[in-house]
Amino acid sequence: MGKIKEKIYDWKERLKDRHMLTLVVSFIAIIVIMGVFIYKKQNEYRQVMENQYNMAFFELVDYVQNVENFLAKSLISTTPEHGAETLTNVWREANLASSYLAQLPISTNELANTSKFLNQVSEYSYSLSRKNIYNEPLTQEDLDNLKQLHDYSVELENTLNQLSSDMAEGRISWGELTKKGRIAFATQVSNISQDSFKNIEENFQEYAGLIYDGAFSEHITTEEKVGLTGEYVSEEQAKQVAIDLIGEEKTKQIDSNGLIENGEIAVYDFYCKSDNDNQNVVHISISQKGGHVVLMNTDRNVEVETISYEDANKKGIEFLEKHGFPNMKETYYLKQDGIITINYAYKQNNIIMYPDLVKLKIALDNGEILGMETTGYLNSHHERDKITPAINIEDAKKTLNNDLEILSEGLAVIPTEWRTEILCYEFKGKVGDTEFLVYINAENGREENILVIIDTPNGILTM
Amino acid sequence: MRKAVKILLILGIVSCILYEIYQILLNKNSYATSNATTQSDLQLIARAINGEARGESYEGQVAVGAVILNRVKDPNFPNTISGVIYQPGAFTAVSDGQINEPIAENSTVMKAARDALNGWDPTGGCVYYFNPNTATSDWIWSKTIVKTIGKHHFCK
Structure with a gap:
């Protein structure tokens, strides 16, 4: 110990003699400062990368959720117009999902099957939507395929939601996800090969694709706020x-x-x-x-x-x-x-x-x-006049899917994307264990909307 | 004189090293332990609120969530929640990584995020907010300020 101290002192003295000490010290200082700078820059870049991965991932989760949701709707849609619209949506969402999947830092061969699944959904739904446009009805085989694809999408969604929760609570980060993702996506792939649609009911419960807002709550900012009545107050x-x-x-x-x-x-x-x-x-x-x-x-x-x-x-x-x-x-x-x-x-x-x-x-x-x-x-809000349906409820019922077991029926006014309102027959019904709300236009009998009801212990929600 | 310079240099180096150690320790957060059940969007908004408005009142936290959702609906911004939050340069909490801080399932920010998703909007439709003490761009001052909640000016 003493020897080392002596040596350092000796070295210091010798440097001092030739006026080198200041030089050496400032040299070291420069290296340290540069190191700090490089470290900081590198941190910044890592953060940017991490943010990009996060964005791609959350986009993927959203699009897979939409794919699943539209596939479910396409299963019970009966009119070709609405069917075509739903399938076009599946096509678009699946396309986007696969492009975001490609941005994740997980090697392509691990994700090959997931990616293939999304592309298949995309192409298949596109071809079916063409069929719908030309007024050809979907065959039983088509419907069976759609059902199978839907079941796979539920599986995929569950896996993604689990990963998302793990990330949100800091259990895994992107660095680890490249490893963990391997396992999670691998099980996903093996699930796909198994027959996984025995417990569709359970899956509907588990996937937390909840709309927190109820289906028709999107605030339409009307030009005139018709419910805002009365005189100005102080x-x-x-x-x-x-x-x-x-x-x-x-x-x-x-x-x-x-x-x-x-x-x-x-x-x-x-x-x-x-x-x-x-x-x-x-x-x-x-x-x-x-x-x-x-x-x-x-x-x-x-x-x-x-x-x-x-x-x-x-x-x-x-x-x-x-x-x-x-x-x-x-x-x-x-x-x-x-x-x-x-x-x-x-x-x-x-x-x-x-x-x-x-x-x-x-x-x-x-x-x-x-x-x-x-x-x-x-x-x-205002008192509506002229709210009598043009067609009667029996005619409206004829347009419903035969598999839909009707639980309740009634009239409702729903908002549209174009800031108007339409009077509809609202049918609540069941296909298998899944409940749906189907809206049939009371003017012309068109299928306006289909919602899936999710009855969880925490609430009744629709998608 | 020389001695003073030397001491200053050494002090500088030591403080640099200490600062880095502190930074490294800061990045190692304690992990939240609650169960994970909710949807990714909710968690994402909650984490954004946590990064942006941790010290704000409950109203201020809901307001930040509402701004994110107003942007999703606004044609000038991306159409998805993650698109809005991760839009480059949009939120400081994203740029400096504070958004990645873990949050607990029953924390206030989760409640605030839920209220925002349920449609509570204390800002009356704002798509921007800024802290007047730290804002670096003059451009933001050209916006119409609707309301001030805590440290943030909310504007359209």
């Missing part, structure tokens, strides 16, 4: 609406955030505290025009679930009636972490108006309303 009046919404006794303090003019709807914003500490701030937006509740939201932990869906639903309907939303009917719901989100649609003469949508968030410990969202309702 900030004081709006404040009173907010206090009524929370309840006078629960309002310890309410702060105004002023008029927010540039949003979709001009609103007065309020923050309400229900207890003295700073927890549980409730944010409320009241529209300037008409003083409608546009949004209310807060979050708190719900430890135990003591009330059922039915009770929560009852509380929700009572709440809606009390605050100026009569005749609302529950449609979809989703339950998570002790909080249930229920979608309500307006009901006029027993016809469900899906565009007129209000959502409530209810705590399952004491039934407190934690959130409310009314944009759909404010955009489109």
Whole structure:
């Protein structure tokens, strides 16, 4: 030890003699600084690569989900027009899925079968859609093939979802995925070769392709917000609406955030505290025009679930009636972490108006309303006249798939992508163990939409 | 004088090394342990919110999720959630890798992401937001500011 120290000192002295010490030290410093720079740059590049892989992966998951969803719909579609549309969608989504699959950092031979599957789905659905366009009916063989492809797609989707969860929680990263992916995709491939469609019911449960929003909730930003009626209100009046919404006794303090003019709807914003500490701030937006509740939201932990869906639903309907939303009917719901989100649609003469949508968030410990969202309702709510169907329900039924075992039927108004509304017969039915909602246009008997119902322990959702 | 220079140099080197060690340690996060059941999009949005608005109020977190979803609907941006989030240069949390930080299944950001997906939009349809203290481009100031939540200006 002492010897080394002596040697270093000796070396240092000799360098010092020839004025070399400063040079050597600064040389070392330069190397270290360069090293740090290179390390940082390399980190940055790695991050960029990682982000690209992530993007490709999540795109892939989404497209595979869509493939699966459209394949399911194509199985029960009966009219050639809608069938062709669905199959064209399968074709497009499968194409995109395979192009994103190709971007993943997993060697091609590991993915060969997955890639082949996607390309086959794509080509096959394209050829079937041509058939549909020329009005040739699909044969039993075609349908069997589609069913088989659909089963494979469910398998693939499950594998991808598992990988996605593993990544989200940090169990694997892309570096490892090149290895893990090998195993996961390999089992996937072996699953494909096995006959895997015994438990399609289970698969439908497991795949979490949930639409959190219910099927017809996409807010269509209509030019004119027909549900936003009434005179302009002052900030004081709006404040009173907010206090009524929370309840006078629960309002310890309410702060105004002023008029927010540039949003979709001009609103007065309020923050309400229900207890003295700073927890549980409730944010409320009241529209300037008409003083409608546009949004209310807060979050708190719900430890135990003591009330059922039915009770929560009852509380929700009572709440809606009390605050100026009569005749609302529950449609979809989703339950998570002790909080249930229920979608309500307006009901006029027993016809469900899906565009007129209000959502409530209810705590399952004491039934407190934690959130409310009314944009759909404010955009489109009005009393419709002329809502009588042109064709009768028996004719509409004739267009349905023979395999569909009808569970319930009714009339509903659904929004379209073109910001209009159509009156439809809504049939809820079953094929095998999977439930579907089929919408038949009440004017011309065309098949407008088919939805798959997913009944999970956490809620009823549609795809 | 010379001694002072030497000490400064050595101090500099040591601090560089310490900084790197710190960085390496920082990247080794403790892993979340809860069960994985939910959909990838939800997790992705939750992680983006976690990276972008961890210290914000609940409303501020829902707002960041809402901006992501508003972009998906907006023709000027990609049409998918992952396309929007991973669009190059769109979010700082993506560029610096904070988005990869693991999150727990029952964390607040997951709830915020769920609310955003369910349609709660406290921003009134905004597609941009920025922190006025750290914003580097002047261009962003040309947008109409709709609302300020916490540290972020939300604009159209």
